[in-house]
Amino acid sequence: MKPRTPIQQEVARLSERLPKLTATQRAYAFRHCFKHYAIKRADGTNICTECGHSCRSEHDLADTVCGCTCPHCGMELEALRTRKSVFSENEYFSIVTTCKQYQVIRFFFVKSRYKAGQAAGYSIYEVVQRWISPKGTTVTVARLRGMSILYYDLWAEYSDMEVRKNNKLRAYDINPVCTYPRQRFIPELKRNGFNGEYHNILPYDLFTAILSDSRAETLLKAGQYPMLRHYIRSSFDMERYWASVKICIRNGYTISDGSMWRDTIDLLRHFGKDTNSPKYV
Ligand SMILES: [Zn+2]
Incomplete structure (x- = not known):
């Protein structure tokens, strides 16, 4: 959709200038969006999904109850008894930040793919940005949502990030599994009583409510x-x-x-x- 109102045009311009994810942010997302497993085979072998390393476990029961640490890559692992050797997961990661006078919430779609015996493969790309003005007016910048009912086709990865209407639709209400801990807020939120606690309310809902x-x-x-x-x-x-x-x-x-x-x-x-x-x- 072509940005029409002045605020949409400004957001479209600013959106292009938002920084790319840093290496630290990417690593944080991959580390914290997913559980990392020690796949346990019937013969007592543990396979780390993170690095693909496998070793014999001497403490089978303890691993299952308390989890274990991969001796090769140091990742904390949760025991998983399965005969499957390939699995993938999708999650959302978000960054709460500011840009000029706007409060911005950025959502990223994170995919992981584990294949027993290989290092985990991850990918991440941005799908939605919600821009909130100090008065609580909002603009949504997003990729197209795929029409497929298959979950991993939810977003059209190569469509453009552009201003979308249907701002009120729940389609963009994402509840991310993980949010980057370093967050930035516009002063109007603090003025209106926000102190960093969300009280089990989605940031977008809380911010727009207390600003408007x-x-x-x-x-x-x-x-x-x-x-x-x-x-x-x-x-x-x-x-x-x-x-x-x-x-x-x-x-x-x-x-x-x-x-x-x-x-x-x-x-x-x-x-x-x-x-x-x-x-x-
Ligand atoms: Zn490992």
Whole structure:
């Protein structure tokens, strides 16, 4: 899609200037996105999926329970009893960073291929970038999603990274198995109460919510994390509950289950009770 609005055009321009993955970042992704196995054969041989080295194990049971370390490459391995000799896995890796005034979340598709007796093969390429302005407006830059139902064809690797519409579709909501530990945030996120903790909310959902919705910001600052999570996930009409939420905040009551609490407020209302009474809410 051709970028049309000024913000789309700016993002398209900036997107090309984002740095490539460094060797350290790639190594981190390969190391942490996947489990690494010691394939155990019936004859007591261990094969390391990382380097392909095989050796006889003297501590078969201990390996199985505690895992072991490859004597050749030093990788921590988890024991896997299988007769399969080739397997591959796909995962997502993400980097949380900033570019000019934007908060950016970059997603990479990581593939591993293990063949017993050979060193593991890995590949990684970027598939989605989510750009979030300080006001919470978002632009998605992505590759085409493949039409095939086969999982490993999910993304068309050689399509261009370009601004895509369907921003609201869940197609780009990726929950990565691993995020690079060095993260950067725009100051507006810190101003709105974000301190590096995601409280089990996807970064994209949390960032857009606290940048564009003052109620989400208030919930975060007040430490009402379960309520915030419920609000973001089920996007109900908060207007109906806000007065009661504020009473909870003022009285130091932390709502432990957003969904159940909301049902309770609905019941109170149904029975004509006062939903502004600290005693009830
Ligand atoms: Zn090894």
